[in-house]
Amino acid sequence: MASFHRLRKCQSTGVAVSTHITQLHTSSHACAKQHHKMLVLGGGSGGITMSARMKRLMGAGNVAVVEPSEMHYYQPIWTLVGAGAKKAASSGRPTASVMPSGVHWVKSKVQEINPDTNTVRTEDGTEITYEYLIVALGLQLHFERVKGLPEGFEHPKIGSNYSIQTVEKTWKALQDFKEGNAVFTFPNTPVKCAGAPQKIMYLSDAYLRKTGKREKANIMYNTSLPVLFGIKKYADSLWDIVKRRDLQVNLRQNLIEVRPDKQEAVFENLDKPGETRVVEYEMLHVTPPMGPSLVVKGSPLADDGGWLDLNKDTLQHKKYPNVFGIGDCTNLPTAKTGAAVAAQSAVLHRTISRLLKNEKPDKIYDGYTSCPLVTSYNTVILAEFDYNGQPLETFPINQAKERRLMYHMKADVMPHLYWHGLLRGLWGGPGPYRKLFHLGMK
Numbered sequence: 001m002a003s004f005h006r007l008r009k010c011q012s013t014g015v016a017v018s019t020h021i022t023q024l025h026t027s028s029h030a031c032a033k034q035h036h037k038m039l040v041l042g043g044g045s046g047g048i049t050m051s052a053r054m055k056r057l058m059g060a061g062n063v064a065v066v067e068p069s070e071m072h073y074y075q076p077i078w079t080l081v082g083a084g085a086k087k088a089a090s091s092g093r094p095t096a097s098v099m100p101s102g103v104h105w106v107k108s109k110v111q112e113i114n115p116d117t118n119t120v121r122t123e124d125g126t127e128i129t130y131e132y133l134i135v136a137l138g139l140q141l142h143f144e145r146v147k148g149l150p151e152g153f154e155h156p157k158i159g160s161n162y163s164i165q166t167v168e169k170t171w172k173a174l175q176d177f178k179e180g181n182a183v184f185t186f187p188n189t190p191v192k193c194a195g196a197p198q199k200i201m202y203l204s205d206a207y208l209r210k211t212g213k214r215e216k217a218n219i220m221y222n223t224s225l226p227v228l229f230g231i232k233k234y235a236d237s238l239w240d241i242v243k244r245r246d247l248q249v250n251l252r253q254n255l256i257e258v259r260p261d262k263q264e265a266v267f268e269n270l271d272k273p274g275e276t277r278v279v280e281y282e283m284l285h286v287t288p289p290m291g292p293s294l295v296v297k298g299s300p301l302a303d304d305g306g307w308l309d310l311n312k313d314t315l316q317h318k319k320y321p322n323v324f325g326i327g328d329c330t331n332l333p334t335a336k337t338g339a340a341v342a343a344q345s346a347v348l349h350r351t352i353s354r355l356l357k358n359e360k361p362d363k364i365y366d367g368y369t370s371c372p373l374v375t376s377y378n379t380v381i382l383a384e385f386d387y388n389g390q391p392l393e394t395f396p397i398n399q400a401k402e403r404r405l406m407y408h409m410k411a412d413v414m415p416h417l418y419w420h421g422l423l424r425g426l427w428g429g430p431g432p433y434r435k436l437f438h439l440g441m442k
Contacts, residue, residue, distance in 0.1 A: 034106070036064040039120060039130035041110050041295075043067025043095055045422065046136035046327030046341045052100045052425030053349045054134070057356070060102025066122060068109040072098050073164055074418050076338050079196055079374055080411060082161040082170035082285070083203035090415075092164065098423050110137065113299040115320045132322050132352070135301065135308050137293040139192060139328040139336065145289040147266075148258035155260035158284045161200055162192075173283045174204055179216035180282030182208070183265055186223035187289040188254040192328050192336040195229065195371040195383065197221075197287040198238070204283070205245050206376040219246075220279070222253035222267055230335075233391050234373065234383040237400040241375055253277070255286065293329045307331035312387070314361040315348045321355075324348055332367070334387055338418065339370030339429065346428025368392055368429060372410040380406035394430040396437050 038058055040051045043065055054063045072095045080086040099105050108122035113135070120128045141162060143150040150166075152158055159170030174182075182204055186197040201221050208214040221242075228242070228249060229235040242249055250267075256276070257266035265284055269275040291297075297306030301317060308325040309318050312332050317323035326344045328336040343365065350363040367387025372380045379402035386392045393399045399406070421427030 034064070034104075034126060034128045035130070036104065036128065037062035037131045038064070038134065039128060039132070040065045040134045040136060041113070041120065042136035042138060042327075042329075043069065043072065043099065043105075044136060044138050044327065045338055045418070046138075046345070047134070048072065048098050048100070048423045049341065049345045049425055050134050050136060050326055050348060051103050052423065053345060054352070055100045055103055056425065057349070057353055060100065061104075063100075064104035064106055064128070065099065066106040066108060066110050066120065066128070067095060067099075068107060068123070070095055074415055076193065076372075076410075076418075077415055078161045078164075078167045079199045079203070081167045082159065082200050083174065083207060083377070084171045085203070085377060085411065088164065088168050093419070098419070100424075110295050113295060113301060115300055115317075115323055118322070130322075133320075133324070134348070135296060135323065135325040135329055136327050137296055137329045139190075140291050140293055142189075142289040142291055143286070146255055146258055146286065148260060149286065149288070152258045152260040157263060157282060158258065158260055158286065160286045160288060161196060162288055170200065170285055173285075174207055177204075177208065177213060177217065177283050179213070181218045181220055181280055182283040182285075183220045183222060183279055183281045184285045185255040185265070185287050186221075186225060187287055188224035188270060189289045189291060190336065191287060191290050193338075193371060194335055195373045197223070197285075198228070199374040200285050201247065202241065202245075202373075202375045203377065204285075205247060210377075217282075218248065220248045220250065222250045222255065222279070224252060224254040224270055226251055229373075229383070231383060231385050231389055231391065233400050234381055237381055237402075238373065238375075241402075258284065258286070296329050303331050305331065312367070313364040314351045315344060315365060316351060316355075316361070324352065332365075334367040335369040335371060335385075337369050337371055338422075339384075340368065342422050342427055343368040343429035343431065345422070345425070346431070349425075349428070366392070368431070372406060372414070374407065374410060375402050376407075378404050378407050380410050382406045382409070392434070394434045394437060 038054045040047050051065045071092045073092045077091045081088050108124040111123045112121040157173045160166040184201040208217050252270040253267040265279050267277050292306035303309040308330045327341045347365040351361040371383045382399040384393050
């Protein structure tokens with residue numbers, strides 16, 4: 001039960017790390033006051049990536065990272081964990097092992113940001129002042145906004161690929177499926193990796209076919225969105241898959257309640273306020289409502305929606321010129337993915353390096369993001385696009401087609417690139433390769 005209470009706080013749990021790893025960096029628990037030239041808030045993909053880049057730019061002694069979690073997770077692989085294609089253990093490593101050596105690790109949670117005084121206060125009482133600030137606090141999962149959750153995860157037949165505590169429950173529910181409705185949801189909020197809620201549907205369909213249970217299954221995707229996918233080129237291909245595999249897609253349906261004791265899910269019709277529908281399930285995959293970091297939302301750094309208010313070209317804050325941001329916590333009008341973080345990191349590195357020399361930023365983020373849409377245990381549609389929702393594809397082929405090669409890239413190449421490239425500040429997205437593959441035309 002304790003693990004589900006932790007979901008309310010959206011914190012990752014961890015394990016103790018070995019002494020020889022922790023010696024690679026300095027750490028702090030509760031010093032009264034600290035000052036750092038570059039302070040990075042958050043030790044997720046954006047925070048670790050930028051701390052590695054800032055270490056090279058400024059020197060390790062000038063960089064500090066505030067992050068409470070002892071474990072760091074490669075979350076994109078949870079799609080495959082939920083379908084039994086990867087093990088949950090493969091997704092996590094001790095934070096100490098990915099923290100750049102020599103940087104100052106403040107093992108506490110950010111409680112307050114005051115950009116007017118260049119001050120951050122942590123949960124353990126530490127007060128930190130900074131010259132420059134990078135905010136990489138991610139977003140907040142809100143399982144509790146669905147009535148009956150997160151306590152509903154105590155029951156079988158329900159899981160979510162969006163949390164390390166619940167991803168293996170998805171796989172258990174899929175394995176235990178006998179007959180009836182397999183229901184997959186997409187909430188009425190911004191989400192990270194907008195393709196993930198339907199990826200598990202395609203994988204579940206493939207698993208049920210492989211195990212001879214598909215004829216007894218009614219597979220249902222209830223999404224709050226008015227479309228299957230936001231980019232038409234890829235949406236057209238996905239609709240073809242949906243029709244070919246006899247998958248039921250219900251648009252503008254938002255999950256508001258789970259009754260796990262009855263195996264019922266309640267959906268509201270967003271086009272007809274007040275109208276609800278009760279659906280019985282044999283398996284339920286929940287994509288939780290999500291929202292901005294509560295720390296960012298409660299600070300002067302937020303826009304009206306609570307997201308970090310950035311210049312979408314340079315990733316510099318609109319009001320505070322010594323504040324920058326990256327990743328899911330920002331209001332950048334593009335999909336929230338790890339691929340977006342990679343592309344943003346290269347731009348942000350360039351922006352900061354220019355400003356340190358009193359020069360104007362000269363590199364613009366075009367909104368590049370990517371979503372490898374897993375459609376089976378050996379095929380992927382690789383969606384890549386920009387701020388304008390236009391395909392921005394790396395390879396000189398039609399990426400809207402299901403391809404085995406793209407699956408291997410998702411399952412095998414990208415995790416390696418993440419751990420050994422992105423987190424070390426050595427991978428800034430596929431932009432240079434795109435130019436090469438397209439002979440400089442893109």
